[in-house]
Ligand code: GTP
């Protein structure tokens with residue numbers, strides 16, 4: 001799919017104030033610093049559409065970007081960042097869960113996990129919560145440039161084995177690197193197929 005236009009629409013901490021039009025949207029979620037904002041920039045081929053940082057906790061609001069004037073990409077704050085104050089964490093968690101519960105136009109979430117790390121309880125628990133709430137999602141493994149191909153396969157296999165202990169099927173997944181432009185066409189083709197469904 002060709003990205004002809006990508007524009008920032010608005011930032012919100014209140015789900016009720018997010019755009020009202022019922023066009024399809026796709027949300028990026030995962031631990032702080034996993035590369036959500038960078039992935040949005042890679043997918044849209046815009047260097048700094050979404051703000052990124054080496055320091056976790058950069059994205060603090062729900063950010064809507066409109067793509068090709070017809071669907072949204074949504075950048076969300078990360079979960080699991082220890083240095084954010086307890087009250088800030090609670091606020092994040094509240095609006096992240098509200099976002100997923102209330103956004104009927106959200107077609108699919110993408111849960112980002114760093115390909116280098118072993119499956120983390122916080123990610124597995126979050127996917128469990130999505131599953132229990134009937135919210136469709138795919139997994140996006142990020143930072144694939146940091147591992148050799150064999151190690152990538154190995155880490156995906158470990159992930160599969162752990163998830164298949166509780167899930168009937170391993171979710172749809174993608175291997176990506178925002179710094180090396182890996183996985184872009186696959187993710188965009190998937191979104192395109194959902195948009196046309
Ligand atoms: P929060 O907004 O804090 O939740 O973080 P985020 O998930 O949006 O991460 P962000 O995109 O800001 O990236 C965090 C750091 O990881 C930055 O230093 C990025 O340059 C780096 N990064 C993101 N994607 C990749 C990647 O594919 N490869 C490598 N090597 N670094 C990446």
Ligand code: MG
Nearest residue numbers: 036037058059
């Ligand atoms: Mg971010």
